[in-house]
Every structure is written in C-alpha cells, then in structure tokens.
Amino acid sequence: MESFWNTVPKPFFALAPMADVTDPAYRRLIAETGGPDVTWTEFVSADGLYHTREKKGMKDDENPLMRDLLFTPGEHPIVAQLFSSNPEMMEYAAKLCAELGFDGIDINMGCPDKSIEKQKCGSAMIKHPEIAVEIIRAAKKSGLPVSVKTRIGYNTEDIDGWLSILLAEDLAVLTVHLRTRKEMSKVAAHWELMPRIVALRDRLAPGTLISGNGDVRDMDDAKQKIAESGCDGIMFGRSIFGNPWLFTSRKAEDISPQERLNALASLSRYFDGMRPRKSFHILKKHIKAFVVGWPEAPELRTKLMETSSVEELLELLSQQKESAI
Numbered sequence: 315m316e317s318f319w320n321t322v323p324k325p326f327f328a329l330a331p332m333a334d335v336t337d338p339a340y341r342r343l344i345a346e347t348g349g350p351d352v353t354w355t356e357f358v359s360a361d362g363l364y365h366t367r368e369k370k371g372m373k374d375d376e377n378p379l380m381r382d383l384l385f386t387p388g389e390h391p392i393v394a395q396l397f398s399s400n401p402e403m404m405e406y407a408a409k410l411c412a413e414l415g416f417d418g419i420d421i422n423m424g425c426p427d428k429s430i431e432k433q434k435c436g437s438a439m440i441k442h443p444e445i446a447v448e449i450i451r452a453a454k455k456s457g458l459p460v461s462v463k464t465r466i467g468y469n470t471e472d473i474d475g476w477l478s479i480l481l482a483e484d485l486a487v488l489t490v491h492l493r494t495r496k497e498m499s500k501v502a503a504h505w506e507l508m509p510r511i512v513a514l515r516d517r518l519a520p521g522t523l524i525s526g527n528g529d530v531r532d533m534d535d536a537k538q539k540i541a542e543s544g545c546d547g548i549m550f551g552r553s554i555f556g557n558p559w560l561f562t563s564r565k566a567e568d569i570s571p572q573e574r575l576n577a578l579a580s581l582s583r584y585f586d587g588m589r590p591r592k593s594f595h596i597l598k599k600h601i602k603a604f605v606v607g608w609p610e611a612p613e614l615r616t617k618l619m620e621t622s623s624v625e626e627l628l629e630l631l632s633q634q635k636e637s638a639i
C-alpha cells in the first residue's frame with residue numbers, strides 16, 4: 315500500500331495527540347479552520363477496543379473508545395494513536411483502524427501517566443524495548459504505515475540506546491518529544507539535541523522521517539526550529555489551545571473577539587453532537603483558552619465558566635453577538 319507519508323509536504327506540520335483536547339469535536343473545528351498536514355487522534359487503548367467490542371459486545375455508537383476514533387473527511391490524512399503492551403491487542407486495534415479508514419497508526423511510547431505505565435505502556439516502553447519492538451511489528455500487520463511518538467529517555471537522555479532500537483524497526487515517522495520521562499513537561503524541551511537525533515536517523519534509517527515536538531509556539535517558531543535542527547516536521551501540542559488558526563497564516567492576536575466566540579460556539583455544537591456524550595466540564599478548558607485577549611474577556615469568561623450545559627453556553631454566546639463586544 316502506498317504510504318501517504320511519501321506525498322505529505324516537507325517539512326510537515328502535524329497536530330499532536332492530546333487526550334480530551336484533540337477530540338473529534340476540536341479536530342473537526344481545526345480542520346474547518348485550516349488544518350495541519352497530518353492530524354493525530356488522542357491516544358486510545360487497543361486492549362480497551364478489543365474488550366469492549368469483542369468481549370462485552372458493546373455497540374460502536376455507545377463506545378467512548380470508538381467515539382474518540384471518529385473523524386470527518388476534512389481531517390485526512392489522519393493517524394490513530396494507540397497504546398498496548400500486548401501484540402495481539404495491538405494487531406486487532408490496528409487492523410480495526412485500517413477498516414475505519416485511518417491513514418496511519420501511531421504508537422504512544424511517551425505518556426508519563428502512572429495508570430498507563432502500570433500497563434507497561436506509554437513511557438514504560440522505554441524500560442521494556444523488547445515489548446516495544448513486538449508492538450511495532452504487530453501494528454504493521456494492519457498494512458498501514460506505523461509511527462512512534464516517544465521521549466529522549468526515561469530518567470536520563472538515552473538517544474543512542476533507545477532511539478536506535480526504534481530506528482531499527484523501519485518506522486514511517488519517529489516523533490520525539492524532546493524531554494525525558496522524568497522531566498515530564500517541567501523543563502524546556504531540549505531542541506539542542508535534535509541535530510544528533512537527525513544524524514542518528516541518517517546513519518541508521520534514512521527512510522524514517524523525524525518529527526520534533528515540545529514547546530513550539532507557532533508556525534514561525536516551527537520553521538526556525540526546522541531550519542536550525544534539520545528535522546523533517548513539527549508536531550504542535552499545547553499551542554493549539556484556543557488557537558484553531560495555528561496552521562493558517564493568521565496570527566492569534568489578529569483574530570477578533572467575535573471570531574473567537576464564533577469558533578467557540580461551533581466547537582460547543584460539535585462537542586454536543588458527540589456520542590456517547592462527554593462531560594460538559596471538558597469543554598471548560600476550551601472556554602478558558604478561547605475567551606482571552608480583549609479588555610472585557612475576563613468578565614465574560616467568568617460568566618461562561620459558570621454555565622452548566624452546552625445549551626446555556628450557546629445562549630450566552632449568542633447574546634454576546636447581539637451586544638457589541
């Protein structure tokens with residue numbers, strides 16, 4: 315099968331997986347606003363997909379894991395991010411994602427969450443490279459291009475050890491969040507290490523693309539980091555908060571208050587349409603991020619944060635349209 319990675323623009327700009335942030339509702343809004351070159355879903359448990367669908371017989375439209383894998387046509391190319399330490403489960407979930415029309419599979423090997431690490435998933439893979447290799451090989455049975463998103467080491471930087479093991483697996487893409495597991499997100503991302511990673515790739519796996527991740531603010535910052543480090547693409551995470559215009563040529567500060575509120579209203583409607591439903595409080599982090607940047611924003615934000623349903627939120631937003639902001 316021809317991999318979409320062969321035809322993606324170079325350099326490429328990708329949307330990071332972010333649990334409860336880049337969900338189907340926000341991904342749809344980002345795609346409609348002017349999306350990235352490649353979109354990632356939030357991480358989804360491969361074991362969970364197997365158990366809910368095959369063991370419990372849960373219907374797909376009642377299954378929160380299947381909801382997290384929904385996407386609109388405008389989001390292509392789209393990569394499903396999965397996690398598992400069980401090769402059979404990974405194979406099952408990766409094949410399912412191929413049937414669902416995904417363009418690629420990504421494996422999470424960087425999440426520091428204790429509950430994920432307990433399952434020998436996420437960052438725990440760095441301590442169990444033999445499992446990581448088996449999981450990559452299992453995902454490849456889907457026929458989709460396989461990528462990995464990871465960190466530079468567990469307690470200390472281990473580019474030569476850990477990343478070499480991954481690069482030996484002929485991955486389509488290796489995304490490196492330039493911090494160790496121990497560093498969480500507390501220190502600045504180590505962009506100074508990226509040239510070494512690129513040189514390692516050139517030596518071991520010239521066909522694998524390297525995507526850099528960590529603290530990239532906007533497109534200008536991304537282009538500068540690519541020029542300085544030689545990586546093939548950038549994955550944006552937190553800079554997408556409140557800024558679905560990130561991948562367009564528009565600057566966040568040039569977006570009018572009304573446009574920001576309109577975007578929040580669209581997001582709220584898409585959020586309301588997801589099945590099964592998600593708790594309303596998840597939408598609140600978007601309210602906080604969207605309603606910023608003009609003198610009256612703090613007062614309005616407080617009022618919007620006090621709402622308790624999408625209906626109430628939309629009503630308040632529509633009143634804003636009538637009154638001058």
Ligand SMILES: Cc1cc2nc3c(=O)[nH]c(=O)nc-3n(C[C@H](O)[C@H](O)[C@H](O)COP(=O)(O)O)c2cc1C
Pocket residue numbers: 330331332333334335356357395422424425463491527528529530549550551552553
């Ligand atoms: C709320 C939140 C959820 C995240 N969920 C995921 C996830 O599901 N999978 C993953 O690989 N990384 C996840 N991450 C990590 C981001 O993808 C990214 O690696 C990290 O935020 C650093 O990039 P940034 O500085 O551009 O945000 C998450 C981060 C945040 C803040």
